[in-house]
Amino acid sequence: MGEAIQHSAGFEPINLPPGHFALDADLDDRLRRDGAAPPREGDIAHPIFAFVGGIGGLGVPVGDAIALAGCSIGAGPLLASCDISIYRALKVGVTYQIAGRIAGKTRKPSRRFGAADHLLLSVSIAEGDVRFVDLDLKMIVPVTGS
Amino acid sequence: MNEQPIVWRVDDVSAEAMFSWVEALRDVNPIHVDPQAASALGYGPRTVNPGPTNLAYVLTMLMAAAPGEYPARIEARFLGNVLSGDSLEVTCDRADDGIFRARLKIAGDGEIVLDAKVTMEPIEE
Numbered sequence: 001m002g003e004a005i006q007h008s009a010g011f012e013p014i015n016l017p018p019g020h021f022a023l024d025a026d027l028d029d030r031l032r033r034d035g036a037a038p039p040r041e042g043d044i045a046h047p048i049f050a051f052v053g054g055i056g057g058l059g060v061p062v063g064d065a066i067a068l069a070g071c072s073i074g075a076g077p078l079l080a081s082c083d084i085s086i087y088r089a090l091k092v093g094v095t096y097q098i099a100g101r102i103a104g105k106t107r108k109p110s111r112r113f114g115a116a117d118h119l120l121l122s123v124s125i126a127e128g129d130v131r132f133v134d135l136d137l138k139m140i141v142p143v144t145g146s
Numbered sequence: 147m148n149e150q151p152i153v154w155r156v157d158d159v160s161a162e163a164m165f166s167w168v169e170a171l172r173d174v175n176p177i178h179v180d181p182q183a184a185s186a187l188g189y190g191p192r193t194v195n196p197g198p199t200n201l202a203y204v205l206t207m208l209m210a211a212a213p214g215e216y217p218a219r220i221e222a223r224f225l226g227n228v229l230s231g232d233s234l235e236v237t238c239d240r241a242d243d244g245i246f247r248a249r250l251k252i253a254g255d256g257e258i259v260l261d262a263k264v265t266m267e268p269i270e271e
Binding site for chain 1: 201222
């Protein structure tokens, strides 16, 4: 825990196109219902939108982002870890701007998959000039055929 | 630790609910929605709950444990898979420094599938 995500040597980070995420009340309601959470009070969104908004609002779908790094979402990638800083509570009824990049890729041996690529993805969520969230996540993508 | 651990349960993780999550995430990873794909990739015959959904359970519990507060920092490790039909147990305790340590476990066998450190602070809008 608390381990900083390291950028990989020998991998040129890939900036993803800017995107946006419309955090509407219906979506917050739906994910609360489907995530065993109580109904919202006021306009503060469930904090999981620090993750869902960042990934769902990337300028390309996460599968395309993975493909840009030379990997395949069809291989069944798994989330390994995330480190999220939330500077302000996210609200429903707001469309946030999303910036993301593939910050690193490292191929490692895997007991389960034979080999796997460890991808590092960095995402920020903002409204105008105000930063709301920084999200770093690591995912493990099996190398097919390994 | 200054308080007794808090325990919260999620019963019978829904395969249908996974569709809502992957739609919001724009995630077409087949292991979340297609049991055959999950099986072919070695996860067995049940679909795999998206990792953010597992984290959402933990955050829901912490919001209940700390009314009026919101996560400011979340460090989470995803250690295992939650499959459709699983029942889960979330436990957490708050250290004297105010940071919560939370674990999501499979009910019954006790396998820890998510371990998180979360700093909760008063909501700033």
